[in-house]
Amino acid sequence: MSQLIVLGVQWGxxxxxxxxxxxxxxxxxxxxxxxxxxxxxxxxxxxxxxVLHLMPSGILHNKVVxxxxxxxxxxxxxxxxxxxxxxxNNIKVTKDNFQISYNTHLILPYHKLIDKYRxxxxxxxxxxTQKGIGPAYEDKVARRGIRFQDFxxxxxxxxxxxxxxxxxxxxxxxxxxxxxxxxxxxxxxxDFLREFFAEYGKDTTLTLHNATLKGENILLExxxxxxxxxxxxxxxxxxxSNTTSGGGxxxxxxxxxxxxxxxxxxxxxxxxxxxxxFPTELHDEIGELIAKNGHEVGATTGRARRVGWLDLVALKYxxxxxxxxxxxxxxxxxxxxxxxxxxxxxxxYEGENLNSFTNNIEIxxxxxxxxxxxxxxxxxxxxxxIRVYEDLxxxxxxxxxxxxxxxxxxxxxxxVGPDRRETIVINNPFR
Ligand code: IMP
Numbered sequence: 001m002s003q004l005i006v007l008g009v010q011w012g013x014x015x016x017x018x019x020x021x022x023x024x025x026x027x028x029x030x031x032x033x034x035x036x037x038x039x040x041x042x043x044x045x046x047x048x049x050x051v052l053h054l055m056p057s058g059i060l061h062n063k064v065v066x067x068x069x070x071x072x073x074x075x076x077x078x079x080x081x082x083x084x085x086x087x088x089n090n091i092k093v094t095k096d097n098f099q100i101s102y103n104t105h106l107i108l109p110y111h112k113l114i115d116k117y118r119x120x121x122x123x124x125x126x127x128x129t130q131k132g133i134g135p136a137y138e139d140k141v142a143r144r145g146i147r148f149q150d151f152x153x154x155x156x157x158x159x160x161x162x163x164x165x166x167x168x169x170x171x172x173x174x175x176x177x178x179x180x181x182x183x184x185x186x187x188x189x190x191d192f193l194r195e196f197f198a199e200y201g202k203d204t205t206l207t208l209h210n211a212t213l214k215g216e217n218i219l220l221e222x223x224x225x226x227x228x229x230x231x232x233x234x235x236x237x238x239x240x241s242n243t244t245s246g247g248g249x250x251x252x253x254x255x256x257x258x259x260x261x262x263x264x265x266x267x268x269x270x271x272x273x274x275x276x277x278f279p280t281e282l283h284d285e286i287g288e289l290i291a292k293n294g295h296e297v298g299a300t301t302g303r304a305r306r307v308g309w310l311d312l313v314a315l316k317y318x319x320x321x322x323x324x325x326x327x328x329x330x331x332x333x334x335x336x337x338x339x340x341x342x343x344x345x346x347x348x349y350e351g352e353n354l355n356s357f358t359n360n361i362e363i364x365x366x367x368x369x370x371x372x373x374x375x376x377x378x379x380x381x382x383x384x385x386i387r388v389y390e391d392l393x394x395x396x397x398x399x400x401x402x403x404x405x406x407x408x409x410x411x412x413x414x415x416v417g418p419d420r421r422e423t424i425v426i427n428n429p430f431r
Contacts, residue, residue: 002259003218004429005248006328008225009264009318011272013298013305015330015415016265017041020057020221022413022423026430028216029065029208030058032223033251034241036073036107036136038129039223040299044418050089051299054079056221059091059098067204070103071241071251073136074148075112076193099202102149108161110168110181111135117176126237127274129300137240139164152194152201158187205253212256217430220248226264226318234359237276245322263412263429264324266315268332268341271305273298277364280308280344294334309371311344312406317357319409326429328413329403332396333383333422338376341399344369345406374399384417389426 006023008014021043024030032039037053043060044050052059054074056066068074083093111132119128128134139145144164151157162183169180211218222243227233229243241247245262249255269290272278282290287307290296296305318324335341347354347367358364377393386392392400392414404411414424 002212002215003220003254003256003261005220005222005245005260005262007222007243007245007248007262007264007322007324009266009315009322009324009327010225010270010311011227011276011278012223012225013040013271013273013296014225014265014267016222017043017052017057018415018418018420018423019263019265019328019330019413020219021045021060022420023219023428023430024058024061024064026217026428027058027064027219029067029211029218030056031067031069031204031208031218031220031252032056033069033071033220034243034247035223035239036133037075037078037131038133038239038300041223042299042418043420045420047419050086052082053300055082055086055093055098058219058221059086059093062097064097065207066098067202067207068100068104069204069252070101071247072101072104073107073133073140073241074100074104075107075132076151076197077189078131080193080196095199098200099204099207100148100197100200101204102147102152102201104148105136105140105145106148106151107132107136108146108164109186110165110172111139113178113181114168114171117172117178121176125275127276127303131300134240148197148201151190152198154191154194157190157194161186161190208252208254212254212259218254220252222248226322227314229321232321232359234276234361234364237274237361245324261325261429262322263326263328264318264322265328265330266318267294267310267330268335269294269310270308270314271296272308273301273303273305277361278306278308279313279347279364279367280311280369281306282308286338289338290334294331309342309344309369311369312403313344313347313355313357313369315407319407324409326410326412326427327407328415329400329411330415332400332414333416335376336383337379341374341376342371343374343403345372346370374402384419384422386416387421387424389414389424392424
């Protein structure tokens with residue numbers, strides 16, 4: 001096994017950061033391959049909390065090299081703040097443990113502004129994180145984007161920046177009726193950032209290729225989740241990148257198909273931030289209790305997350321679209337003490353049973369989930385104190401076995417608390 005892609009397989013916030021941080025002990029390289037500062041990966045090690053938005057979760061391990069690969073859209077200002085924060089916590093980021101692909105596209109101040117102005121104007125809001133993600137990917141596809149390699153060449157960057165500022169200022173002034181942005185301000189900030197980041201630039205496809213030749217392990221760290229994928233998610237209520245396993249290959253240029261496994265991370269229930277369909281959403285006191293016990297507040301936006309039951313129709317779709325080889329279930333502890341746990345096994349639509357997921361949002365907004373109920377377990381034994389599968393309460397084991405049998409792939413990891421140690425490994429996907 002040399003490459004493991006770890007993905008969220010719901011609408012993001014599945015607890016990937018924690019699983020990735022745990023698995024990092026068994027790998028040499030951790031790579032972000034899509035998305036940008038819209039992600040929020042919360043890691044808790046020995047009770048100490050770190051929230052990363054752009055920096056790969058591997059950075060907390062000193063033996064690991066962390067990469068930002070070509071598929072990411074990178075906000076260098078945000079990244080410099082993250083690096084300074086880490087350094088204040090004695091985590092040093094140097095060219096020996098961190099590299100940025102020359103081909104990553106940059107998020108510049110005009111991307112964040114237009115993301116905000118558009119969201120303000122939309123009647124049907126998407127609820128974006130306003131981090132400039134969509135506009136930066138648009139520029140990339142329109143061949144107007146500015147890559148990290150362009151940025152490192154001052155003369156080239158200044159020319160491209162001027163062209164793009166003219167383009168955006170026209171829209172700010174005449175379409176949105178907003179203030180224009182100032183070229184000189186962005187140039188001044190960029191000169192500082194160029195010096196800060198110059199040493200990290202690399203052809204990361206070569207780093208990955210050479211690591212594979214040496215027999216090293218690589219972990220590709222997904223951000224957001226399958227149902228937010230630009231092609232396969234609940235469009236248009238999606239993010240602007242491929243959050244699915246194919247995005248891992250495009251977003252790194254490292255196509256070691258025969259040596260790649262794909263681990264899907266899902267919560268024992270479902271959450272969603274932002275707008276869009278959510279068939280199993282709860283609007284009652286059980287939903288409120290799960291949200292409270294699970295601390296369901298966005299790490300990037302601080303917004304309250306919408307909460308609902310686990311949806312196996314959606315999960316089976318994610319297994320198929322990603323070619324998942326195994327699963328990790330997180331936040332099982334949050335369900336402790338409930339009376340019953342429900343799981344959607346099919347949908348009802350216009351009187352008919354619907355067994356497969358659809359990204360037709362008109363249908364998805366109208367489906368009625370068909371639930372199966374499971375007995376929960378009481379609070380007498382805190383799940384977060386358990387380290388081996390056999391010690392889990394009988395009903396928790398029955399629940400996991402029932403999921404495995406319906407989903408037809410193994411659950412290899414069970415997360416029972418936010419700390420790195422609060423993890424039960426049934427089978428290590430790296431072994
Ligand atoms: P954008 O990625 O900022 O363009 O936002 C598009 C949609 O994806 C919105 O519904 C966001 O709430 C959602 N989204 C983006 N990043 C994340 C994440 O890391 N977790 C959960 N939802 C996200």
